[in-house]
Amino acid sequence: MNGVELFLLSRTLMKIGEESLPMDGLSDQPGSVRSVLIVVSDVRAHPGSAIGEIAGRTGLPQSAVSVAVARLREAGAVTTEADPRDRRRVLIHPSPELSPRVETVRAASIDAAVGTALGTDDSERIGEVVRLLEELARHLTPEAVARLRGE
Structure with a gap:
């Protein structure tokens, strides 16, 4: 596999992930879903x-x-507070408790989206691919991006 193939695979996986997310009550704009997940x-x-710090790290526009x-x-999913050193800035923290919406999103299965992407309803094949994705996720955690950036 080369860098281009990996990039194309990652785009395919991102699309499968987007398809597996429950969209009840959310806008149907995939770009906004991506932005929310990145943030x-x-x-x-x-x-x-x-x-501004989040925008700088993610490359997303501040808006x-x-x-x-x-x-x-x-x-x-997050809480905000005024920065005690500069009241014009807002600091963002992960919420200490999971909201019902976050629990719903995290509980959503990817099996149907993987099956659709594979073009099969063979539960064994779908399960095999999901297990491979879980193994990959154990090795390539979000911290991998920080290591790539030298953080």
């Missing part, structure tokens, strides 16, 4: 960050980060 991942890795944070706060 929540960054907030979990860097609690207490400001909007997209602000919208994502508002959606995450509304869903109960």
Whole structure:
């Protein structure tokens, strides 16, 4: 596998992930879903960050980060507070408790989306691919991105 093949695989996996997310009550704009997921991942890795810091690390426009944070706060996935050193800045933290929405999203199975992507309803084949994805996820955690960036 080369870098291009890995990049294309990652895009396919991202699309499968998007298809497996429960969208009840959310906008049907995939880009906004991606932004929310990128922001929540960054907030979990860097609690207490400001909007500008998240934008800098993720490469998302500050406006997209602000919208994502508002959606995450509304869903109960993050909390915000004024920065005690600069009251104009807002610091974002992962919520200490999982909201019902977050629990629903985390409980969603990827099996149907994987089956659709594979073009099969063979539960053994789907299970094999899901197990391989779980193994890959154990090795390539979100911290891998930080290591790639030299953080």
